[in-house]
Amino acid sequence: MEWRGTAILLSVRRHGETSAIIDVFSEEKGRHAGVVRGGASRKVAPILQPGAQLDVAWRARLEDHIGSFVVEPVRSRAALVMGDRLALSGLNAVTSILCFCLPEREAHGPLYRRTEQLLDLLGQNDVWPLAYLQWEVALLEEMGFGLDLSACAVTGATEDLAYVSPKTGRAVSRTGAGTWVDRLLALPDVLRGVGDAPDIEVAQALETTGYFLNNHLAPDLGNKPLPDARARFVDAFTRTV
Known part of the structure; x- marks a missing residue:
């Protein structure tokens, strides 16, 4: 069994004296x-940096075996995050969340393409947090927890939408909120793709998407806690707002 393609490196761990086990997203x-034979060597280890774009060839005797990779570098993103706390924490958030939520060997083409585009924006801190927010929204959609922000779940209105139901992920208007307002999540305009997307709105929107990651997606995956890397990125970003 074998296949070859381009992939994003998500994680690396040592395997024995000289090899490494990698997780990639193609x-x-x-x-x-x-397994990458010689993955711990001075020649190969620098290539195996999370976020790197690789050309990978996988081979195994049987399809359900872990198999081995031969890797060639396509594009390193290490230079984009070196010395940049926000970019580094963002990269770690993306790779950690994908390792956390993606089922093994199940294609998610649209999410892969969006992830590649997002990682190519690393280091552009004026646009990256917004792109990351949009990526989280797409991730929730891909994992079956998409937000429906088109109309109020209570009244059907499409105007004055200000909240999100924490239970259903549907928008709620100020009128429809009623006495439940204190139990609803914020719906800043940026989450609906409206307005100029100021950083303060992006930070508010990340609180809302974070709720669904922690309270809907994570429980669906066996109540595993969401990786701390996301909280570190959100903290690094909010400190700049």
Whole structure:
């Protein structure tokens, strides 16, 4: 069994004295693990940096075996995050969340393409937090927890939408909120793709998407806690707002 393609490196861990086990995310094969022989060597280890774009060739005797990878660098993103706390924490958030939520060997083509585009924006801190927010919204959609922000869940109105139901992920208007207002999540305009997307709104929107990641997606995956890397990125970003 074998396949070859371009993939994003998500994680690396030492395997024995000289090898490494890597997790990659490819457009057609999804999240896929394999052994890199010599992955701990001085020649190969610098290539195996999370976020790197790799050309990978996977081979195994049987399809359900972990198999082995031969890797070639396509694009390193290490220079984009070196010395940049926000970019580094953002990269770690993306790779950690994908390792956390993606089922192994299940294709998620649209999410892969969006992830590649997001990582190519690393270091552009004026646009990256907004792109990251949009990526989280797409991730929730891909995982089956998409937000429906088109109309009020109570009145059907499409104007004055200000809240999100924490239970259903649907928008709620100020009128429809009624006495439940204190139990609803914020719906800043940026979350609906409206307005100039100031950083303060992006930070508010990340609180809302974070609620669904922690309270809907994580429980669906066996109540595993969401990786701390996301909280570190959100904290690094909010300190700049």
